[in-house]
Amino acid sequence: MILNLFSKIMPSYRFGKLINMDINIFLNKSLIIFDVDNTLVFSEGTETKKEIIDWFKKINENYKCICLSNSRTIKKRKDKISKLLGCQIFLSIFKKPSKKLFKSIKDTYNVEASKVIIVGDRIFPDILFGNLNGAVTVLVEPINNKENILIRIIRKIERFSLFLIDSFGYNKK
Numbered sequence: 001m002i003l004n005l006f007s008k009i010m011p012s013y014r015f016g017k018l019i020n021m022d023i024n025i026f027l028n029k030s031l032i033i034f035d036v037d038n039t040l041v042f043s044e045g046t047e048t049k050k051e052i053i054d055w056f057k058k059i060n061e062n063y064k065c066i067c068l069s070n071s072r073t074i075k076k077r078k079d080k081i082s083k084l085l086g087c088q089i090f091l092s093i094f095k096k097p098s099k100k101l102f103k104s105i106k107d108t109y110n111v112e113a114s115k116v117i118i119v120g121d122r123i124f125p126d127i128l129f130g131n132l133n134g135a136v137t138v139l140v141e142p143i144n145n146k147e148n149i150l151i152r153i154i155r156k157i158e159r160f161s162l163f164l165i166d167s168f169g170y171n172k173k
Contacts (some may be wrong), residue, residue: 010165011127011139018119018140019055025138026063030111033135035096035120036069036081036089038142043151044073046080049143053084060087064109070095070125097129123158 015021018039026032034040040056041048059065067081067089078089090108094101106113113134120126121142130137147155 008131009123011137013138015140029117030115031109032065032117034067035126036067039121043147046077066090096125102133
């Protein structure tokens with residue numbers, strides 16, 4: 001049972017900074033889905049670091065990318081973020097880790113799950129979203145720690161979960 005839980009929340013890859021990712025993992029993939037808040041832009045904002053903009057624009061030139069957020073404020077911020085990054089923000093009534101959201105994305109972009117990569121800063125919902133739907137998952141560190149109290153509590157649970165995964169020596173592959 002515990003191994004089954006680990007398989008749902010264990011990322012395929014883990015990196016510190018987003019910009020230090022090994023971009024070779026994108027090879028032969030049809031779609032890269034990036035989480036927005038604290039992966040690409042500051043939480044609930046429309047600004048980010050110049051190094052992230054530069055890195056992301058290079059990735060977006062070479063691969064099909066979309067951005068996705070569960071934030072209640074994403075509709076207000078989407079145009080600014082889209083312009084900043086040069087990337088479409090995918091909006092849906094469904095939220096991560098919904099299978100209906102993933103199906104909607106697969107149908108819209110005509111891709112197979114195994115050809116999709118999900119990049120995010122949270123186990124719940126980013127990594128769980130990808131793993132439940134058969135995508136490759138990448139966990140990166142958040143770009144800052146200025147978040148509401150609920151997210152900070154959830155991050156502590158996520159960090160503890162990763163600690164357990166590492167302690168048990170569980171490896172998804």
